[in-house]
Amino acid sequence: MHTIFSNTHHPFSDKTFGKKLLLSFCIGCLFSSLLLHPHHTKAAVYKKGFTYRKLTPAIKKKITGVSYRKNPYITYNDLRYIRLLYYDFHGDIQSGELIVNKKIVKKVVKIFYQLYKMKYPIERMQLIDAYHADDLKSMAANNTSAFNYRPVAGTNRLSNHSYGLAIDINPRINPYINSHKKLTPTNGAVYQCRDPKKCKGKYARYMIKKSSKITKIFKKYGFSWGGDWVYSKDYQHFEYTIVNVYFVKH
Numbered sequence: 712m713h714t715i716f717s718n719t720h721h722p723f724s725d726k727t728f729g730k731k732l733l734l735s736f737c738i739g740c741l742f743s744s745l746l747l748h749p750h751h752t753k754a755a756v757y758k759k760g761f762t763y764r765k766l767t768p769a770i771k772k773k774i775t776g777v778s779y780r781k782n783p784y785i786t787y788n789d790l791r792y793i794r795l796l797y798y799d800f801h802g803d804i805q806s807g808e809l810i811v812n813k814k815i816v817k818k819v820v821k822i823f824y825q826l827y828k829m830k831y832p833i834e835r836m837q838l839i840d841a842y843h844a845d846d847l848k849s850m851a852a853n854n855t856s857a858f859n860y861r862p863v864a865g866t867n868r869l870s871n872h873s874y875g876l877a878i879d880i881n882p883r884i885n886p887y888i889n890s891h892k893k894l895t896p897t898n899g900a901v902y903q904c905r906d907p908k909k910c911k912g913k914y915a916r917y918m919i920k921k922s923s924k925i926t927k928i929f930k931k932y933g934f935s936w937g938g939d940w941v942y943s944k945d946y947q948h949f950e951y952t953i954v955n956v957y958f959v960k961h
Contacts, residue, residue, distance in 0.1 A: 757820045760796040760806070761827075767792070774810070778844040778859045790858060790875050791816040795823045797833045800914065807836025810858035812875035815951050818932040819857075819878070825928050832917055834881055850896040850947075853883035864895075877950035884912060885919045885947035887937070905946070919946050 754764035766787050771779075779787070793809045793816065811819050826833075834853040842848040844859055858875040862868055871877035879885075886899035894903055901912040905920065912918075919925055919938065926936050929949045937945025 754794075757817075758824055761794070761820050761824050763791045763793045763816045763820055765792070766790055766810070770810075774838065774840050777840040778810075778838065780860055782860060784869070785812075785860065785874055789813055793820060793823075795820065795836075796827050797823065797836060798827065798830045800832050800834050800917075802830070802832075805833075805836070807833070807855070808838055809836065809856065809878070810838060810875060811878070812858075812951075814953060815876060818934075818951070822928055822932055826925060829924065831925060832881075832914075834883075847896060850879070850882035850886075851898050853881055855880050855882075871950045871952075876953065877948060879947040880919060880925065880949065881914075881917060882947040884914045884917055887945045887947065888943060890942040 754762040756762050766774075770792050771787055789812060790810050791813045793811065795807055795809070796804055797807050799805050809819065809823075833855050836855040839846070839849050839854070839856040839859045842852065842854065844861070846859060846861065846864075849856055855878070857872065857878045859870070859872045861870055861873060863870045872879075883896055883899040884902045886902055887895045888903065889895075894900055902910060902915070902918060904910040905918060907915045907918060907920075910918065919936075921936075921938060926938070929936065932951075934949045934951050937948030937950070
């Protein structure tokens with residue numbers, strides 16, 4: 712019997728060749744992954760259950776033409792998507808989502824983690840797109856939300872929500888009351904009285920006040936509160952002001 716490889720190395724017994732083959736295989740897998748997931752973005756983790764990331768294609772698809780419309784002031788890249796945990800009004804842990812400006816995303820995640828640790832109650836937290844970007848419907852549902860490209864009600868001026876720089880917390884029990892005492896949302900009328908001892912609302916104990924821990928936490932991170940406004944009151948509203956508005960495109 713003749714030995715075929717009597718005076719040569721078997722090609723697959725060569726360690727160098729094996730390493731090259733393995734490397735080629737790994738590179739092939741990497742390219743395949745990139746081709747299948749070209750827009751993959753890894754989420755940054757603050758704490759377990761608290762993450763943020765760039766907008767994925769799926770999120771962009773969900774908000775385009777709804778809460779987001781092409782404009783010269785804010786781009787997809789200016790925004791970040793957050794997943795977080797919170798306690799609902801029954802004391803159960805829920806998973807919520809927000810979209811905010813990338814300049815404040817770390818602040819927002821830290822704020823909501825503190826609220827979670829103190830078991831601060833939030834009824835629900837969905838992207839406003841679940842309500843077709845209708846602010847009135849979202850407020851009536853007592854939905855906590857942030858980004859929504861829209862003007863300030865009754866004006867042509869863009870709201871800070873348009874830039875992802877404002878957050879509304881439990882809006883039904885923390886309504887907006889304009890200078891003429893008109894209240895929004897209307898199903899929050901029982902919460903117009905802001906004294907927890909006198910208010911007849913079921914969740915009066917959850918109303919946001921100047922002395923509330925949530926107010927102090929937001930202010931600690933540089934936010935202002937709509938309840939401090941002089942002529943109108945927006946008890947649900949916390950916003951972050953950035954000097955020299957950086958995102959205006961000329």
